[in-house]
Amino acid sequence: MSADVVPLRTDAARPAAPVEAPLLAVEGLRKSFGASAAIEVLAGIGFKVGAGEFVSVVGPSGCGKTTLLLTLSGLLRPDAGDVRFAGHSVRGGTPAGLAIVFQDYSRSLFPWKTNLGNVLFGMRRISGGSAAERAEQARGLLAAVGLSGFEQHYPWQVSGGMQQRVAIARGLASQSRLLLLDEPLASVDAQTRADMQDLLLGIAQRYGQTCVLVTHDVEEAVYMGDRIVVLSNRPTHVVREIVVPLPRPRDQITTRESTDFLDIRHEVLALIRRERHPEGGAGPAP
């Protein structure tokens, strides 16, 4: 770690390291649900994501991560604040170039379409190219996520990890610049999870994707991210932004053993524990 980066003590009150022309700019996002807005979920969230960055968003369970993600993608209208993608508000709906990979991938894939058909659906806003050329591209994307030979299978014929990869290929097929990942690995086994983390990092690099990963897994957030946005309990705001100076490419063994990794992990866990048990120290060790 270079001496001029002081990642562990970034003050929440101070704006995060200024990013040149952010790809995604989130400002003062508020959202409440229920009769007379009784349940305040998002209480003024703001952060920026620069082009090419990998930003992890973590927070305590039930802090409204999915609400945040739906709002970021333009699928849910905020009560106040704005999300700007490449300079334009997402109020009119999910803009082209922004792809979302849902947590519930097994239900977000269309069971009446083959894996190839699902990836082709991702291209629906892209004009040009013959049907054969488009299919060729879709095959290429399936190959990139390691699914050659499964083009004609249906999503329900392949494993959970493979379904998630189809969903990622479908996102990439929209020629996305920004991938919003909603706990994409929450329901795959630990081994698959590690493989998928590396696959995602590789894909992000290869296809020049800016990524926002929303997760409840602190280690995953540290391992994947260039920066971590730590959220508070509901009503949710940003508690702290932490720069992750770990070198890339990351490695499941050495990265996770490094002092920086452990320090950041410690800091994030402590922040989240404080959010979960605000009375102070009463909670179990994380």
Next chain:
Amino acid sequence: MIWLRRALALAIVVLLWQAVVWLHVVPERYLPSPADVAVAAVAMFASAEDMRAEMLTVGRALAGFALTVPLGIALGALGALVPAFQKALRPWTELLRPLPPAAVIPISVFAIGFGIKLYLFIIAFAGVWAVYFNTVAAFSGTSDVLTRTGRAFGCDRLALTFGVVLPSAMPQIFVGIRIAATVALIGSVVTDIFGGEDGLGYLLFERAFALRIPDVFALTLLCGVNGMLFNQMVLVLRRLVIGWHDRMNAEALAA
């Protein structure tokens, strides 16, 4: 194997039937023997008049079915997407749905007269409810994840309806389609009887009044066979449209 079992079940019924005839439980002129009915059936298949009636009845049922399914899906989609429409329609659906098709024939004749229009109206009236209600339920029950996915990839309302909601609703809509197919045949025969001048239903009553009992049995059996054929037709349609769904369920069971 399954065909063998079915053939056996049929043979047992025919034997029992023959036994009833031999024991003279019912006077023989009202209950013909299986052999008499078989002879009548052969004559029926050879008769141009009878086969014309069969074609008319089946043809009208098919036309009515082909009208009922898109009509029911369109109304159901409208009902699910425009709640005000469903609410406005509800008192009428509650009032009209329990009416037997035969009971509607008199007012329908006054309103639209005889002929193919009457058939189409009665068949659609009888069958549209099953498709309508299943479509409303299936559309309303579309998973949020699917519609969000569609919107996330830039689907507008129209693209979402036809590209995401309709295909995901098809398995449940098919429950209604299957009912509509059976009801189409019933509607066709009933209209022959009460509002027609030809077709299987008309022929059936003409022969009954003439006390040509074996003919009546043969025609009734033919109506049953038509029902089986319609059911097979729906199964083929089902495999074409939602074969993925049946295979998915089969694999889930096998797993």
